[in-house]
Each structure stands twice: as structure tokens, then as C-alpha cells.
Amino acid sequence: MGQYRAWLEAYGAAFLDAAAWTLGVAVASFVCALLWGAILFFLRLNGGAWGRRAVDAYVQLLRNTPVLLPIYLIYFGFPLVGLLWPASICGGLALVLQNGAYICEIFRGGYKAIDRVQHDAAKSLGLMPWTAFRKVTLPQLLVHSIPALGNQAVLLLKDTSLLSAITVVELTMQAKVLTERTGAAYAPFLVAAVFYLFMVWAIEFLTRLALRGVRWR
């Protein structure tokens, strides 16, 4: 164990920095992906036949390609049209585009789980469409969606490791750099794994908290 302690003392600070990057990219991407997913879901619901088709095509395309592909395309492709965005933005955008598609599907599933009768009942009570959405649809939609959204947040967090391929020094890249410097086979990846574990654990905790929040209604 001694070697691990010495190792942590020498390189612990670098890991904290990398963990901040992982967390920052993951949180920002997830918030944007939620928004993007909600917009897609809204278009699918209210955009008519063409809106539905367009969103479905988008979801199919993004869901059925490995996320590393859009990451590479945006990072190495955008400079060719003169857009030199930082690597973290490029990677984050790719994560938002894909996770938005997944989240749109989660919302769709949650919406379908609401009994048709609920909508009819809201209408017969004379609720305006917006009020019906806010008071009847949304609370149930959230109850149905939150566990899956928590899952998606975990997946997104782990996908941030792919940003190591485009020079973002997040946890995985930091582990790679340190394993290259020190020749330590396991310690860097072990430390990274522990960071990921605790982050996932925090997401699970927040998911439970959020679920309790909406169930209270």
C-alpha cells in the first residue's frame, strides 16, 4: 500500500483537477442534453407529421452511432470550416447531441406510460392545454422518466472518458498520462475508477432525491 500513498501524494492534485474537468463537462453536458431532449420531445409531440419524422430520423441516426464518431467529427471537422472551438466544448457538444436523442426517447416512453384517460379527464375538467400539461401530464411524466434519466446521467458521466481521445485532460486522460510517466500499471486507473464510482454514487443519490421530490405531489 505504501507505493499507492507515495503515488497519491505526488499526483493527487493532478487528479483533483482532472476530476473537476470530468464533473464539469458531465454536469454541463447533462443539463444541455436535458434541454435539447425536451426540445426534441416537444417538436415530436407538437411539430406535426414532419416534425415527428425529423425528430425520429435524428434520434435513429444519433442513437445508432458510437458517440466517439461525433466527437471526432466535431473536433477534427469543425476546424476545416474555420471553427476552432476548445476540445471540451466540441466533446461536450457531441455528448449533448447523442444524449439529447436518448433523453427525447426517455420522455416519449414516460409520456406513453400516462393513461389516455388522464388527458380526457383534464379536458373534461375544462383545463387549458398548458394548465393540463403542468398539473396533469408533467408530474406523471417526471415520475416515469426520472429513474431512466438518472441512468442516462451515469452513462453520460462514463462517456466523458471518451473525451480523452481529443486532448481533454479529464480523469481517464490524466490516468493515461500518469501511467505513461510513472510506468505504474494499475494505480492511476484505480484512482480514476474510485473517482468515477463516487460520482456515480452521487448521481444515484440525487436521482433518488429527485424522485422523492416529484412523488410528493
Place this chain on the structure above:
Amino acid sequence: MQQVWPKIFARARTTPAPLASVMVLLLSLAAGQAQERSRLDEVLQRGSLIVVTLGTVPPFAFKDDKGELVGFDIDVARLAANALFRDPNKIEFVIVTSDGRWPAIESGRADMGVGGTTVYPDRAIRVAFTRAFIDSGISIMVAKSSGIKSLEDLNQEKYTVANLNNPQMADRAQLFFPKAKIITFDTPSGEFLAVKSGRAQALQIDTPTADYFAATSAKDFEVLPTLLTASQNNAIYLKPGDFKWWLWLDTFVSELRTGSLFPKYAEIYQKWFKKEPPPQKFYLPPAR
């Protein structure tokens, strides 16, 4: 004590999942520490040599047009197999990415490693190296369109240099062009894509690899005439603590570089670098 144990077990049941997983990881590491007999005996008994290598660093170790693993370092490994078994084909290659090299020997997946791997004191704490079998300098390749002609040109804030994630390059960037921005990739292909796409204007790479790429894509890239280092020791690496195995490998490299195997060394050196190797001893003429 009788009262304490049930309490500990009672607590263990409520240990949060992350902690339990960490404990499992640590236990599995501790299990790998047991001492074993020399790897040399194991290799001889098995009748073949398992070598971990990289597949993306021409002309040291790379896949040729037919998809075959070839290169100078691959030939060195084959010479080792030949010295052990009188057969250069009694060998199995494990191809990994650069940061997969250390786990491959630490875990015992491979007997030794070779392939564009540089001796570095930070690494030598945990990895054993033989003496060097080749001097490989580090060169800077620049995009021709950048107009960079020297290291002094490069040392400006407006330039970005693509590195690999190894310590040599990070340290040399600090030393030679501290003002330039550094971005770090885990494969040479990432470095080249970065320069081609305009994300970086230059990249650091082993001199023989730079020469190889400059020959194949001469219209886009140029190798700066100044070397970042004239000498960089590339060697065979292995799991530390096995004196018998290390001694055999080090003796092999010594014979290769300065002794009985020098003619064969000169042959593969000529084949991959198109020039004569440095003389085997300072008082001997350069020819074989």
C-alpha cells in the same frame, strides 16, 4: 473481541456499494503480488516468447499494407526468439496502446515488451529496462503551411503543438518551447489529424517515425532540422525483480548492439533506417 466482530459484520452489510467495490479492487491487486520462479524458465518451458508491443509507430512496430506486424523493434524481438529457440517465429505478439504496455508486463500477460519504448527514470521505478538497443531522437514535424522554420519560431503563444501522452514530450515541451500551447493525444494518428485539421501547427515524434511520415506525406509536413534531443534510449522492458530474466535480455541486447549478434543488428538497421548503425565499439570502424 467476541462483541466486536458481530458489530463489524453488521456494519459490513451497510457498507455503501462504492466502498465495497474499492475493497474488491484492492484485494484483487494484493492477490497478484505472490512471488514466482524466473520468467526465463517459464519461457523456455513454454517454447515461445510472448512480446507486448505497439502497432502504430513506424518504422519500429506497425502494420504494413498487408496487415502484418512489422518493424525494426519487431525484428529485434524475433532475434530474441531466435536466440532462445533457434526459430524467429516462436513468438507471439500482444498489441496494445501506449498506456497498455505496463499492465501487460505487470500482470504477466507478456514476457517482455519492445516497440518504440523509451527508458525514463520516472518509469524505471516500476518497470525494468535493459540497456538501450537504439538511439532514437525526437523531432518536430510542422505543417508546411505554418511557415515555422526553427524551434525559436515555434516558441510563440499563437502556436499549438500536438504531443503524445508520454513524459519525454511533456518535459521537452517545457524545455524548448514553453510559450506554445500543448495538446496531448494517446495515438500518433491523433497528432497527425490535429496538424492536418489545423488544430495544431506542429507535433513531436520520434525521429525515425518523423522521417518515415515525412517520406510518405512530404507535401503536408516538414521535419525541422533541429533535434529536440540527439539521443533517446529505446530499450526492452520487463517486470522488475526477476534478475535471471533481466540478465538474459540485457545480455541479448549487449550482444546485439556490440557483440556476436551485431551483423544481424546491422542488417535490420539497414533494412528499416536505410543507413549503417553506429559502430559497435568506439575503437572499431563503422562497417560490419
